[in-house]
Amino acid sequence: MPERDNRVVLAGVDGSPSSGHAAVWAAAVAARRGAVLKLVQAYTVPGPSVSGMAVAAVREGFRSVAETGLAEAEGTVLAQWPSLPIERSAVEGSVVGVLLRESSDAEVVALGSRGLGGFTGLLLGSTAAALAGRAPCPVVVVRGRKPDDAPPTTGPVLVGLDGSPDSNEALGYACDEATARRTGLVAVRAWTEITSGGSPRKTSPDDIAAGERRLVDEQLAPWREKFPELPVDVVVAHGRPARTLLDRSAGAQLVVVGSRGRGGFTGMLLGSTSHALLVHSACPVAVVRPGSRP
Template sequence: MTTQHHDDPHRLASAEIVVGIDGSAAADLAVRWAAETASQRGRRLRVVHGLDLAAAGAVYGIYDVITPPVIDAIRREGTDLVRTARRLAHEVDPTLTVEAEVSEADPAHLLIELSESAHLVAIGAAGSGNTPGHLGSTLLAVAAHGHGAIVVVRDTGTEQQTRRIGPVVVGADGGPVSAAAVGAGFAEASERNTQLVAVHAWSDLYYDRFAGLPYTICDRDAETAGQAILSEQLAGWQEKYPNVQVIRKVYLSGPRLALLEWSRSAQLLVVGSRGRGGFRGLLLGSTSNALVQTAHCPVMVVHPQ
């Protein structure tokens, strides 16, 4: 059951789970994940598709006005897509309340606007490596500029495409943005009745790029400092969520690699929208940016209020 949080619009009982679709297999997976989450939490699901008529007009001819028959055809296709997505959601839970929205707006702008009041926004991702699949720039724009929690739903690469077992893993770097991710990590672990693995890397250096730089931590001072940072960021949350068992992991360097490895067994990876530097000018912190494109499980990017 959902809990009312008057100081956080994303935790209100009325906050919906929103999923963006484009008709791809990755979007279908995001719909199923979002439907499962909405069903478990007693929340409404909103399926949205942005037509982006301005871009469509450019495709059909920069110098020609997009004709009404073309607009009608684009709208019909969008309506068919959300109808199919609604059917997929009801396959997960026939009793689920599913709202559908077809908008003329740009998909990224639409999802970013909806994220202001949504419980979370889900968007699918396909492929692996350094080139994002499914929605391309839309995915990265929403993950970078959305509000609250943006979940990039990635295929686990196994028969069970999204896991219902395994821990929630959160990256804790000691920065202010990371604090919001830690809070979200506890909430998700509690909702899912599973363990929380809190991962801290003492250095942002990538150990594999420097000859002789170890991955595991062997410096007592660095270990002590890392554990102290974790203790500070976890303080208060364990009292608020006493049902959540916390496992603490400290590494010398390479936060991206450590979290990527944990994503092989996690059911959800939680990261802040920016790293410990917290520069707002960046689209995403380098670690978050890499993980939404390469992780082996869904990745929740948390934006502080």
């Protein structure tokens, strides 16, 4: 096998329309980055239920199905990106375990919002949320307005900020993505009287909003210097972060958030805002953990 480019974009596939969109989305990222696209499909072989059958033959059957799914995903990608270098890998094991191992040398891992036969949101409970909270690279759940819709390709990149280390890492990733996509960045900070630390009896909403805007500007300052040509809009809104970002996701092509915000509990792998976006966003959602950005 020829030596592989060191840059890898990973897509988890399973033959579902949702994972097909994820493969195409990941291909576009790989093409922009000059990276190899690696398509991975995990499969598990039933245990006691195959008693009396040749285990090797059963295992080979499951692997064959996975290989067929990979070939179909590759064909879909090559129809749009005919010269993109692609690797395929069918791996026996749990989806989460396989993708965690495979993501060890990837720059980003993309997957669909639900798998074959899954109810809306089911995949998020078993796979995407687990990956987003533990993967060594950013995790993107590729979705549109409806579970099986293709993701939007126009609009700005949206990033949720709250001043935490997680959101700062997300901000760096969002700047990279907005620049690569040649679009603008919208930095969103949502506040309530509780999160702002102010007393509604002593501080007016306008004063709180002004203070929140100053905090956003401070967080943005070093990134504006690093990306001087990137157009950046700032939104400071009264309300819960999840609701604010969900409302604005309808006009964006990507939403970027940290894995946990400033309100996260120690030991939590994924915050409530990140999880809500993974399940309900109208566009792809990237979850960036500290230290995971390439």
